[in-house]
Amino acid sequence: MKSIKKSYLFVLLFLFLFLAIIFLYIPSKQALVFVEPDRDKILCFVPISAGETFKIKYKHSIHLTDVIESYQITEQKEIRQYELEYEDFAIGMPSEVAEGETFEMKDGKYYIKNMNRRFEQFILRVGKVRANHTFVQGHISFPLTKAIEPGTRVRIQVKKINILQQMEGVNILEHNK
Template sequence: MKKCKFLKFIMYLVIFLILITIFAAIPLQESLVFQPLHSTAKIAYIPIKDDSRFKIKYTHSIHLTDVIESYKITSDYKIQQYELEYQDFAIGMPSNAGEGERFVQKNGKYYIKNMKRIFPFFNLRIGQVRANHRVIFDQREYPLSLYIKPGSAVKVEFRKLSIIQRWKGVNILESI
């Protein structure tokens, strides 16, 4: 009789562990993910709840002023660049807005607003010398070089992560 109860307990325990493992592998947490390319390094991510907007800020390598690219997650889970802010028309910076966009000059800065550039993802190389790439989320800046090796290329995308993927990665919001 005791052997039968023990076998039942083992069977229930195995079923429980299988269910926990399956649940841990299901991607549920919506996240902005920085996935290293050509590397086995850990992913860095930002869990997304209500605020689906973020910015990438960096120092331009030629004119050494800050550039801020503003993005949001669309309803179909793509990334839309909706604004660009910069301080100099030097090499690599636009001198005017594209079709349907607005060019604004305000307080010594230039803005291209109303951008509708939509990407399933984009690649970003984390600067080694001057760029100092930062992600701005919820009005706080997070230096990407703390989570991603400078000089590395990353794929920036929105996707759902499982508990296992989050456990193996680095939550940018919790690491400072």
């Protein structure tokens, strides 16, 4: 009788551990992730759903004015750039628009709107000196250097992440409170 109880307890313990491991490793939360490409390590993330928008704001290295890139998450888990805002036509900034896009000037700023540039992922090098790359979503403004070493190259993509990955990376929403 004791042997059956021990076997039963062992099976229950094994089942519990097996389920716990599955629970920890199965991707469950969709997020916009900032990944160090060389190590495939998630440095920071923000939970995000299709239709939600975010911006990346930075200071241009040459003319030292703000540039704001606006993005939306698509149903296909792509990142769609839909607007670009900047203050100077200097080196590195566009002076024409692609088909279907519109160019506007308002209050001393230039806007390219109606953009439909889609990416499965894109690479960003977090600025070392002046850029101050900042993730912006609604009232949240998070300087990326709080979670990413300046000068680090990161891959930005939409990905389902598991609980362990959530514990390893910085959740921008929680870190910003």
